Amino acid sequence: MRVIAHCPKCDAGLPVNAAEAPDSIKCGRCGHILPFAFSDALRSDARVDVCPVCHGPDFYIRKDFDPKIGLGVVIVGALISAVFYWYERDLIAYSILAGAALIDLAVYGRLKDLTVCYRCHSEYRGAYPRTARGFDLHTADVLEQEYERRIGRR
Numbered sequence: 001m002r003v004i005a006h007c008p009k010c011d012a013g014l015p016v017n018a019a020e021a022p023d024s025i026k027c028g029r030c031g032h033i034l035p036f037a038f039s040d041a042l043r044s045d046a047r048v049d050v051c052p053v054c055h056g057p058d059f060y061i062r063k064d065f066d067p068k069i070g071l072g073v074v075i076v077g078a079l080i081s082a083v084f085y086w087y088e089r090d091l092i093a094y095s096i097l098a099g100a101a102l103i104d105l106a107v108y109g110r111l112k113d114l115t116v117c118y119r120c121h122s123e124y125r126g127a128y129p130r131t132a133r134g135f136d137l138h139t140a141d142v143l144e145q146e147y148e149r150r151i152g153r154r
Contacts, residue, residue, distance in 0.1 A: 001045040001126030005053045007032055008120065008151045018042045018126075021052070045126045054120040054147055058139065059132040064114045064125065065107070073104045119147035 001018040010030040021043070024035045036052040050057050077100025085093035115124040115132050118140050148154045
């Protein structure tokens with residue numbers, strides 16, 4: 001299992017292989033020592049049961065997709081479409097918008113899921129069975145604030 005642990009001080013992403021993870025890692029950006037507590041299930045890629053960074057048991061699933069790329073595809077499609085719309089080629093303009101949306105949807109549909117910790121936003125990629133549910137805004141609000149108070153951000 002590959003884990004992207006986020007530094008609690010500067011929020012830098014620190015890649016770690018769970019099978020051979022050290023007890024702690026030093027952040028390359030701020031120098032903060034980040035201790036880990038990997039469970040046996042995480043090390044063996046069996047399941048995501050507890051976060052090794054914040055020790056929280058609450059996770060959600062999302063697509064392994066950078067939203068900035070999807071937004072970029074739609075914006076480029078909208079800009080190209082705007083040019084055709086300016087020259088009163090409405091059918092072409094709307095076709096370009098629909099094409100950009102379909103490309104974005106096709107790419108999104110082919111991507112795999114990853115598990116994310118509600119508290120510290122650590123990301124988990126691997127062959128384990130996905131048992132977490134989709135994102136819940138209320139749960140995120142409560143758990144993020146609790147974690148940030150605990151690490152001294154609030």
